[in-house]
Amino acid sequence: MFYIITKELFYTLTAALIIFCALELAWPGVVLAYININWVLIFWLIVSIIVLAADRVNNNYD
Amino acid sequence: MKNFTVKIRIFLWLILAGVTGWLLYMAAAPSGKISYVADFTKSSYFIGKLTPEERLMPIEGEMPLSRVIIGDPVYFSLRTARRFDKAKLTLKYRQSEDAPPIIEAGVLADKIIWRYDLQPIENKIIGRLAYVWDVKNENGLILLQRNDSASTTLYGSIEDFLNKPPQNSEIALYNCPLRQKQSEASDLNMEYLLRDYKKSAENQPTVPAVRGAYQFYTYIKDEDLDFTFDFIDINKNKDSDPIDLNLYYGNQIIDTRHLDDDGIANDNGKESATRRLSLKAANLPEGVYKVELRANDDVITEEITTKQSKLSFVAKIRLAGAGAKNIGLFTDSNEISAQTVNPGSLQKIKIGDNELDINQTYKQFNIETGQGVKEIKLEKDDVILAGDGVFGFSEEALINPAFKKVDGKLDINSVNYILAKYEMPAEENGWKIAQAEFDLSGAYREQGRYNFLISIPGLRADGEIDDWFEVGEIRVELEGTTLLKRIKNIFTNQN
Numbered sequence: 182m183f184y185i186i187t188k189e190l191f192y193t194l195t196a197a198l199i200i201f202c203a204l205e206l207a208w209p210g211v212v213l214a215y216i217n218i219n220w221v222l223i224f225w226l227i228v229s230i231i232v233l234a235a236d237r238v239n240n241n242y243d
Numbered sequence: 244m245k246n247f248t249v250k251i252r253i254f255l256w257l258i259l260a261g262v263t264g265w266l267l268y269m270a271a272a273p274s275g276k277i278s279y280v281a282d283f284t285k286s287s288y289f290i291g292k293l294t295p296e297e298r299l300m301p302i303e304g305e306m307p308l309s310r311v312i313i314g315d316p317v318y319f320s321l322r323t324a325r326r327f328d329k330a331k332l333t334l335k336y337r338q339s340e341d342a343p344p345i346i347e348a349g350v351l352a353d354k355i356i357w358r359y360d361l362q363p364i365e366n367k368i369i370g371r372l373a374y375v376w377d378v379k380n381e382n383g384l385i386l387l388q389r390n391d392s393a394s395t396t397l398y399g400s401i402e403d404f405l406n407k408p409p410q411n412s413e414i415a416l417y418n419c420p421l422r423q424k425q426s427e428a429s430d431l432n433m434e435y436l437l438r439d440y441k442k443s444a445e446n447q448p449t450v451p452a453v454r455g456a457y458q459f460y461t462y463i464k465d466e467d468l469d470f471t472f473d474f475i476d477i478n479k480n481k482d483s484d485p486i487d488l489n490l491y492y493g494n495q496i497i498d499t500r501h502l503d504d505d506g507i508a509n510d511n512g513k514e515s516a517t518r519r520l521s522l523k524a525a526n527l528p529e530g531v532y533k534v535e536l537r538a539n540d541d542v543i544t545e546e547i548t549t550k551q552s553k554l555s556f557v558a559k560i561r562l563a564g565a566g567a568k569n570i571g572l573f574t575d576s577n578e579i580s581a582q583t584v585n586p587g588s589l590q591k592i593k594i595g596d597n598e599l600d601i602n603q604t605y606k607q608f609n610i611e612t613g614q615g616v617k618e619i620k621l622e623k624d625d626v627i628l629a630g631d632g633v634f635g636f637s638e639e640a641l642i643n644p645a646f647k648k649v650d651g652k653l654d655i656n657s658v659n660y661i662l663a664k665y666e667m668p669a670e671e672n673g674w675k676i677a678q679a680e681f682d683l684s685g686a687y688r689e690q691g692r693y694n695f696l697i698s699i700p701g702l703r704a705d706g707e708i709d710d711w712f713e714v715g716e717i718r719v720e721l722e723g724t725t726l727l728k729r730i731k732n733i734f735t736n737q738n
Contacts (some may be wrong), residue, residue, distance in 0.1 A: 201661040211270040214288045
């Protein structure tokens with residue numbers, strides 16, 4: 182279940198990053214006024230690592 | 244398991260949709276209203292830091308709850324995602340006992356001539372006089388009348404005052420735009436007329452070369468307005484250098500002229516040929532007219548040819564570096580400042596009986612010279628002169644239609660009436676709270692930012708007096724067109 186949640190979170194954060202960057206390019210300041218995209222990127226990276234680790238454990242690659 | 248995955252997915256995507264929708268809502272401000280606050284406990288994205296840092300008390304240790312201003316003026320920017328029409332600025336502040344009496348805030352209206360639309364925050368002179376003089380409040384206007392003199396007529400209302408005003412010399416104004424009698428939108432039913440004025444048949448002596456933007460007053464009576472300007476473009480800045488000439492009567496533009504850039508919109512330093520612009524108008528009613536030149540510092544007015552006998556530059560004049568020697572000017576300014584950016588123009592300027600030593604470039608030197616007209620003698624040109632009055636190249640050319648202004652220089656004994664558009668600040672827990680409203684529809688906005696300033700004339704970071712002005716909070720309430728109206732405007736092809 183943990184793997185499913187993190188994987189879904191990863192998809193959502195990926196979409197969030199794309200949407201936020203696109204919004205910021207189209208309308209400067211609309212996102213950065215309230216959300217620091219750097220933190221979203223860091224959170225996305227952490228979730229990505231967790232997803233990869235959980236995937237490795239789930240599928241028992243070793 | 245698949246059901247659970249779908250639920251989680253829907254939940255997370257709904258959150259993302261909600262956040263995105265909220266961000267768009269906040270940026271679009273569909274109601275047309277939004278407010279931003281900076282209380283200095285943390286940095287605000289919308290309201291920028293107060294600058295320059297040299298005019299603020301240094302921060303020691305943790306982030307302070309307020310910022311202390313020690314020099315005038317300080318600036319801050321307001322970042323908005325869209326344009327707004329109006330801004331209501333609320334300042335929470337306190338100040339030292341010996342702080343200067345006038346505090347104003349402004350928004351940058353014109354970047355070419357660096358004109359700020361200033362609005363009052365506090366005027367201590369009016370505040371103090373309100374305790375001892377007779378006070379009338381009507382429609383945002385306040386009339387103070389001296390009541391300790393038998394010779395002073397006390398008016399029953401501001402309307403009476405405006406309908407039958409006393410002599411101009413008895414009145415001081417504050418934040419009250421003077422409009423002349425002939426103007427349709429007349430606030431004050433007064434006009435400035437010269438009884439002994441005689442028109443000139445000859446061309447007036449040539450004015451030395453002047454650099455950049457300027458404004459001057461002239462006077463017309465039974466004659467045509469006739470000015471010819473010769474310009475050159477020195478192309479030292481990267482921008483293009485268009486020239487706009489505006490003729491004002493009673494605060495309204497009545498005629499304009501335009502000259503495009505010389506075709507060189509870069510900084511190659513190549514001087515253009517002399518280009519001429521004429522400003523002529525016939526059948527004008529008697530009165531004071533103002534001519535405004537809007538141009539950047541690449542534009543040099545080599546010559547102004549006119550028969551008009553009155554020609555007084557308002558508040559500031561920048562003499563171009565044309566190599567002129569021994570220049571004489573006249574001014575009625577009390578406080579005069581001088582500055583040069585050219586090491587070759589460092590000099591001692593004689594102002595009446597005083598001397599102002601300009602011994603450093605890029606530094607503004609100030610001197611208080613007292614009331615009355617005095618002569619300024621410069622050895623060399625390429626100097627920026629500024630003052631609280633007008634500058635002319637002969638004593639006869641001076642004309643200053645401005646009413647006395649209620650500022651730190653006003654001799655209270657010389658006036659009997661003060662008319663102001665002003666509201667006293669409120670007090671709350673040892674802090675004062677004042678509001679100022681600005682029209683943003685014509686304000687300058689660059690990269691989503693409006694530029695504001697807080698002006699406290701007389702507050703000097705390098706001064707001997709240990710005075711200060713502490714800002715506790717800056718709040719800006721913005722108002723503009725609603726989203727619905729904007730959409731309607733798109734479909735009806737309106738702006």
